[in-house]
Amino acid sequence: MTMDIALIEAAALPERVKGLRAAGSRLAVISAVALPVAAAGEAPAVELTYSFDKDGALSHLRLTAAPGQKVPSVSGDYFSAFLYENEIREQFGVEFEGLVLDFKGTLYKTAVRVPFAVAAPVKKPVPGANS
Amino acid sequence: MAISPLIPAALANLFKKPATRLYPHEVREPFARTRGSITMREAECIFCGICQNKCPSKAITVVRAEKTWQVDQLRCLACMRCVEVCPKKCIEARSARPAPYGSDRAGSVEKKTGPAAPPTAPAK
Amino acid sequence: MKTTIVPLGPQHPVLPEPLSFDLVLDNERVIDAVPSIGFIHRGLELLAPKRDFEEYVMIAERVCGICSFMHGMGYSSAVESVLALPVPRRARQLRVILAELSRVHSHLLWLGLAADAFGFENLFMQTWRLREEVLDMFEETTGGRVIFNIVKVGGMRKDIEDATLSRISSRLTAMKPQLKEITDIFLNDYTVKHRLSGLAVLPEAEARELGVVGPMLRASGVVSDQRLGNPMYEGLRWEAAVEKDGDCHARCRVRVKEIFQSIDIIAQAAGAMAADGIAAKIASAPNGEAFYRAEQPRGEAIYYVRGNGTRMLERFRLRTPTFANVPAVVKLLKGTELADVPTIILTIDPCISCMER
Structure with a gap:
């Protein structure tokens, strides 16, 4: 299934979103995936x-x-984004600047902080590579 | 002001049979496909343990050496995966739910022992 | 101006699931509403990398009781998209029939709860009496009333005979007069209209911007239904239910229309069943990512699946329709009266266990 994905930098995000809003697009979902880390316990990079x-x-x-x-x-452009961004912040630890309604980490109140970041997969060593 | 059409219906309901059943005095027959609970025919079981591996809630415990098979009815979801994967087709799906248990869970573990149990196995 | 803060929830007789709003009131008027969620958060998405992807269907089904079948179906469809697995036509038709039956059940449940929210308990009981017949149909075909355990990646686990399907379809058609009697009350009764008309109006432009989905969007005049263009529904004639008014009564009308439409769709599908098998064999593990969108009774649900070639998925993300609709409630509650708050919360058809998997 071909998907229309545009890779951008974080700095370019506000402008692209304003353009989409002016064109009448609806924000469907903001998803986050924790990318594999080199060693267990490290904070992962998060793909949004x-x-x-x-x-x-x-x-x-x-x-x-x-x-x-x-x-x-x-x-600021899409009000419903506050819920997605608060959830991602609580689960992955990504900080968002300029949140319209900020729960400051009290949305889910899990026992383990940032559980998805803690559970980030560890990069497996490539078979055949000698260290 | 209009009279709600539900008022004649509500008055008629006063003279009709109640819509509910007096459970547990009146129990409805379960449908043929209802996933109620499982049981096992121990004469055909080979104690391979596949049902234990496939059970999503770890309700089944098989001890091959002692030829025992037991299911914790309170953990069993009645998903019937064990019925599907059993190589000897000796696990049976029942359409009746087990009767309620007390807070001490007495009787909730159904245990079966194989026919040729070794002499050192504990008595059933 | 002196304000009072009244907490609504998390437990409230009108709410089917725990959801909390701190209402800032000036006398009886709501000035602001601060939501609190997370009371039923079970972290089910975290289990995706820990379970075999074929077994995870059982967990996806158990995210919610009302939307259970469609969650299993959406998850399976997303994984089948990654695997590029063609599902046999009969399996797809069975999925459509059970999905539409779920929609009938869910809307009947909502109608009952909405009647309870504005105090009409007799109507609530009558609606749920009809719902019992639908639950009996589920038990007869799949074995369970709430959780079906019948969908799997690749198709369906069990087949439902054509004779059973046509019997169910005729029972639903026979239910129509009773359904009409009950839904006519929702549509035409003086008291119901008085309570629901003009309440929580959501104009079309605002509906698009707030990102609401499902009957909320369709009641504001936007034609948006994920079943349109979905290959599973090809060959079936139906129309999206759209209303223009954007108030609570319009959303009620949309859902009533959808019940009758679903009964029609089931009749069409049950009369034209294919016979090409119910499941496709899975030959590999999912490697890649896919988005799948399903039309749940509450709106558009997005299933995002990412696999890395192993038996356990890397990520499963489920964005449920209630998650998209809750910010709209926060905006709609401002300026209304305290007695109308439960009705407005129920108008989005909140399914909190879905929202906070």
Whole structure:
């Protein structure tokens, strides 16, 4: 299945989102995947995918947030993004700047902080490579 | 002001049979396909342990050396995966749910022992 | 201006699942509403890398009781998309029939809860009496009333005979007069209209911007239904139920229309069943990513699956329709009266266990 994914930098996000909003796209979902880490216990880089729906067709913007990098929030343009971004912040530890409604880490109150970041897969050594 | 059409229906309901059943005095027959619980015919079991591996809630315990098979009915989801994977087709799906257990869970573990149990196995 | 803060929830007689709003009131008028969620968060998405991808269907089904079948179906469809696995036509038709039956069940449940929310308990009981017949149909075909355990990656685990399907279809058609009697009350009764009309109006432009989905979007005049263009529904004649008013009564009308439409779809599908098998064999592990969108009774649900070639998925993300609709409730509650708050919360058809898997 071919997907329309555009890889962008975090800095380019606000402009692209404003353009999509002016064109009448609807924010469908913001997904996050923790990329594999080199050793267990390290903070992972998180790949964020913003999916937009226009007349039934999905298009995506994808950016990778390095550990500790702040990503600009899109909740100023799309109000519903506050819920997605708060959830991603609680589960993955990605900080968003400019959140319209900030729960400050009290959305889910899990026993383990940032559980998805803690459970990030560890990169397996490539078979055949000698260290 | 219009009279709600539900008022004549509500008055008629006063004279009709109740819509509910007096459970547990009146129990409805389960459908043929209802996933109620499982049981096992121990004469055909070979104690291979496949059912234990496939059980998603780890309700089945098989000890091959002692030829025992037991299912914790309170953990069993009645998903019937064990029925599908059993090579001897000796696990049976029942459409009736087991009767409720007390807070001490007495009787919730159904244990079966194989026919040729070794002499050192504990008595059933 | 002196304000009072009244917490609504997390336990409330009207809410089917725990959801909390801190309502800032000026006398009886709501000025602001602060949501709190997370009471039923079980972390089910974290289990995806820890379970075999074929077994994970059981967990996907158990995310929610009302939307159970479609979650299993959406997850399976997303994985089948990654595997590029063609599912036999009969399996797809069976999925359509059970999905539409789930929709009938869910909308009947919602109608009952909505009646309970504005105090009409007799109507609530009558609607749920009809719902029992639908639950009996589920038990007869799949073995369970709430969790079906019948969908798997590649198709369906069990077949349902054509004779059973046509019997179910005729029972549903026979239910139509009773359904009409009950839904006419929702559509035409003076009290119901008084409570629901003009409440929580969501204009079309705002509906698009807030990202609401499902009957909320369709009641504001937007034609958006994930079943349109879905290859599973090809060959079936139906129309998306759209209303223009955008208030609570319009959403009620949309859902009522969808019940009758679903009964029609089931009749069409049951009369034209293929006979080419119910499951495809899985030859490999999923490697790649895919988005799948299903039309749940509450709206569009997005299933995102990413596999890395092993038996356990790397990521499974489920964005449920209630998650997209809750920000709209936060906006809609402002300016309304305290007595209308439960009705507005119920108008999005909240399924909190779905929202917070």
